[in-house]
Amino acid sequence: MTVIWTQGGIVENDPWISHGAEDAPKLLPLAEALEHAQDNAPFGVALQPADDVRALAPILDRVAIIALTFPAFSDGRAFSQGMLLRERLGYQGEMRAIGTVLLDQVPLMLRTGFDSFEVDHAPTIKRLVEKRLPGIDLHYQPAADQTDAGASYNWRRTAILNG
Amino acid sequence: MYRYDEFDHAFVAARVSQFTDQVERRMSGEISEDAFKPLRLMNGVYLQLHAYMLRVAVPYGTLDSRQMRKLAHIARTYDRGYGHFTTRQNIQYNWPKLSDIPAILKELAEVEMHAIQTSGNCIRNVTADHFAGAAADEVADPRPYAEILRQWSSVHPEFSFLPRKFKIAVIASEHDRAAIQTHDIGLQLKKDDQGRFGFAVWIGGGQGRTPLLAKKIKDFLPEADMLSYVTAIVRVYNLHGRRDNKYKARIKILVHETGVEELTREIDAEWAHIKDGELKLPQADIAAINAYFAPPELGDRAEGWGELAAWKKSDPGFAEWVGRNVAPHRHPDYAMVTISLKPIGGIPGDASADQMDAVARLAEEFGHDEIRVTHEQNLVLPHVALADLEPLYRALLADGLATANVGLITDIIACPGLDYCALANARSIPVAQEISNRFGDSARQADIGDLKIKISGCINACGHHHVGHIGILGVEKKGEELYQISLGGSADENSSIGQITGRGFGPDQITDAIETIVDTYLAHRSSADEPFIACYRRIGADPFKAALYSSEAEAA
Numbered sequence: 001m002t003v004i005w006t007q008g009g010i011v012e013n014d015p016w017i018s019h020g021a022e023d024a025p026k027l028l029p030l031a032e033a034l035e036h037a038q039d040n041a042p043f044g045v046a047l048q049p050a051d052d053v054r055a056l057a058p059i060l061d062r063v064a065i066i067a068l069t070f071p072a073f074s075d076g077r078a079f080s081q082g083m084l085l086r087e088r089l090g091y092q093g094e095m096r097a098i099g100t101v102l103l104d105q106v107p108l109m110l111r112t113g114f115d116s117f118e119v120d121h122a123p124t125i126k127r128l129v130e131k132r133l134p135g136i137d138l139h140y141q142p143a144a145d146q147t148d149a150g151a152s153y154n155w156r157r158t159a160i161l162n163g
Numbered sequence: 164m165y166r167y168d169e170f171d172h173a174f175v176a177a178r179v180s181q182f183t184d185q186v187e188r189r190m191s192g193e194i195s196e197d198a199f200k201p202l203r204l205m206n207g208v209y210l211q212l213h214a215y216m217l218r219v220a221v222p223y224g225t226l227d228s229r230q231m232r233k234l235a236h237i238a239r240t241y242d243r244g245y246g247h248f249t250t251r252q253n254i255q256y257n258w259p260k261l262s263d264i265p266a267i268l269k270e271l272a273e274v275e276m277h278a279i280q281t282s283g284n285c286i287r288n289v290t291a292d293h294f295a296g297a298a299a300d301e302v303a304d305p306r307p308y309a310e311i312l313r314q315w316s317s318v319h320p321e322f323s324f325l326p327r328k329f330k331i332a333v334i335a336s337e338h339d340r341a342a343i344q345t346h347d348i349g350l351q352l353k354k355d356d357q358g359r360f361g362f363a364v365w366i367g368g369g370q371g372r373t374p375l376l377a378k379k380i381k382d383f384l385p386e387a388d389m390l391s392y393v394t395a396i397v398r399v400y401n402l403h404g405r406r407d408n409k410y411k412a413r414i415k416i417l418v419h420e421t422g423v424e425e426l427t428r429e430i431d432a433e434w435a436h437i438k439d440g441e442l443k444l445p446q447a448d449i450a451a452i453n454a455y456f457a458p459p460e461l462g463d464r465a466e467g468w469g470e471l472a473a474w475k476k477s478d479p480g481f482a483e484w485v486g487r488n489v490a491p492h493r494h495p496d497y498a499m500v501t502i503s504l505k506p507i508g509g510i511p512g513d514a515s516a517d518q519m520d521a522v523a524r525l526a527e528e529f530g531h532d533e534i535r536v537t538h539e540q541n542l543v544l545p546h547v548a549l550a551d552l553e554p555l556y557r558a559l560l561a562d563g564l565a566t567a568n569v570g571l572i573t574d575i576i577a578c579p580g581l582d583y584c585a586l587a588n589a590r591s592i593p594v595a596q597e598i599s600n601r602f603g604d605s606a607r608q609a610d611i612g613d614l615k616i617k618i619s620g621c622i623n624a625c626g627h628h629h630v631g632h633i634g635i636l637g638v639e640k641k642g643e644e645l646y647q648i649s650l651g652g653s654a655d656e657n658s659s660i661g662q663i664t665g666r667g668f669g670p671d672q673i674t675d676a677i678e679t680i681v682d683t684y685l686a687h688r689s690s691a692d693e694p695f696i697a698c699y700r701r702i703g704a705d706p707f708k709a710a711l712y713s714s715e716a717e718a719a
Contacts, residue, residue, distance in 0.1 A: 076324025111320035123193035
């Protein structure tokens with residue numbers, strides 16, 4: 001079973017889920033998204049790890065959702081893509097992790113700006129639903145999440161997220 | 164040295180709980196072995212040939228006696244009574260039970276230690292000059308910067324799943340004792356003519372099957388920009404480093420394939436966006452970390468000068484040890500003492516629990532409670548008064564720790580090899596032992612002089628064979644162990660990659676071959692003052708090849 005999870009819990013009837021209804025809008029690959037930027041219908045983009053996220057800059061305000069792909073749990077390119085989208089391009093819309101999304105990577109994804117997750121790994125779904133994330137709530141570096149600088153060192157951040 | 168504050172304590176405790184939970188989920192099958200592997204590696208846990216191996220981080224190689232005693236205790240309680248100090252200034256235990264590892268990590272946390280990021284495709288434990296804070300030639304102590312990097316890189320959310328491992332080393336003198344040109348990033352702390360600190364930055368060094376020396380991409384990066392610039396480098400690498408072939412995944416290959424100028428442009432372009440952001444290091448923060456590394460109070464001990472001369476005169480063994488293992492300190496009444504973990508015929512880098520306890524005791528008694536681990540697999544007491552050298556030597560002698568061979572032919576670097584390692588193709592340790600025995604005579608070693616032999620049991624080059632003056636690489640050919648020799652490597656400020664001499668030698672021939680090389684050097688050196696590496700650079704490989712393979716040529 002594939003679910004969409006956010007920090008608010010499981011999202012029912014998410015329109016952008018893979019293998020959704022026939023008439024549901026689809027996440028477009030980068031090239032197609034750039035072509036359809038003038039369309040009225042809301043559209044989402046699914047980027048591959050080799051895509052340059054900065055290409056989305058001109059159309060960011062028209063994108064309903066950006067999904068970044070983890071082709072394998074060991075492929076961490078989307079962490080940097082996420083940072084660039086949030087920090088460089090100032091993207092504030094929904095940013096979804098798709099592909100191989102496993103429990104132990106979710107806290108890192110939250111820190112790098114992801115706020116929704118397409119998950120099909122049952123033990124991961126169970127822990128996410130129970131809100132038992134395996135992250136460490138103390139951070140030695142700033143990232144894209146909302147954390148405040150620590151008392152001692154400027155570069156060191158303490159957390160408010162469970163991430 | 165650095166002391167954990169509440170934040171660090173809480174972080175390490177949280178990391179232990181996190182890993183304990185991960186181990187439990189692995190046991191219950193919630194995590195597959197594949198998915199668990201990077202998680203355990205990032206906590207220093209390897210699966211080796213016969214058992215799990217735990218690699219404990221010794222950040223920039225600095226320890227105090229309390230920590231060393233804990234390492235001894237762990238060796239005694241959870242392992243077989245010894246540990247192995249590594250070429251990355253860490254210690255590894257070869258026989259812990261997986262189920263004991265959470266308990267070991269808890270014990271380590273009690274003394275402000277951990278095993279975080281000693282393995283895995285992440286930013287590894289940061290290394291530094293083992294003489295930092297004591298050497299006469301440094302512009303400042305490089306360790307505060309290594310500590311800042313350690314903190315910043317710990318469980319970095321963006322950089323925990325890089326294409327491959329990522330190693331950073333920091334030095335602060337022109338003479339490189341930390342092999343920075345063989346690291347993914349090498350940083351050399353410098354001071355400009357206005358007294359400001361900054362770094363020369365190298366990227367793209369690495370060994371393995373494609374050895375490449377790092378390229379310098381910045382002459383002087385202001386210290387305030389250290390974290391932002393390193394972030395730019397690692398981000399460009401994370402996005403563009405190859406992931407299709409693990410042997411081509413290190414940043415050295417990206418540098419090589421992209422070209423250093425082009426890649427530097429990309430890094431600088433990325434850096435321009437972040438250099439004035441949150442990662443800018445405030446002077447107050449640098450000063451606060453520096454304060455932890457304030458040198459110990461070293462009172463004048465001028466009486467040592469006369470005593471030392473007298474002791475040397477009366478005890479040739481002591482004189483020999485001082486000659487090899489003792490180096491000048493910034494303070495003229497003090498010295499830096501290297502404790503060799505290379506006893507003749509021993510296993511390079513191994514120390515027993517009793518020896519670790521002895522070193523802890525001696526560090527307290529004579530060394531201002533500071534101990535260092537060197538990348539050459541020895542230990543250092545960086546602050547010893549000349550007046551204390553003789554009693555220190557006597558005590559080391561009693562514990563089998565007074566081998567006077569630092570920098571000599573028996574001061575060998577060797578990886579664990581096929582005796583332990585799941586990756587190895589050949590044994591390293593017995594080769595090191597046999598060479599050590601062959602050349603163990605102290606007069607003979609002294610006559611040969613400075614000569615670094617480095618041995619790896621496979622192409623991954625953990626034993627640094629590419630940068631040995633004499634490098635030995637164990638390979639497997641038709642089911643037999645075979646040892647290739649390379650000559651002319653070096654891992655200092657004049658780094659070079661060694662050149663393979665020709666066909667390899669069997670386990671029963673390799674020591675003879677090394678002896679042939681040494682004899683060739685002795686026959687060709689211009690004088691006893693010309694060390695092996697200088698002689699090799701002057702005369703080239705041909706005389707050595709001729710000597711190694713001449714009988715073959717005659718037979719043919």
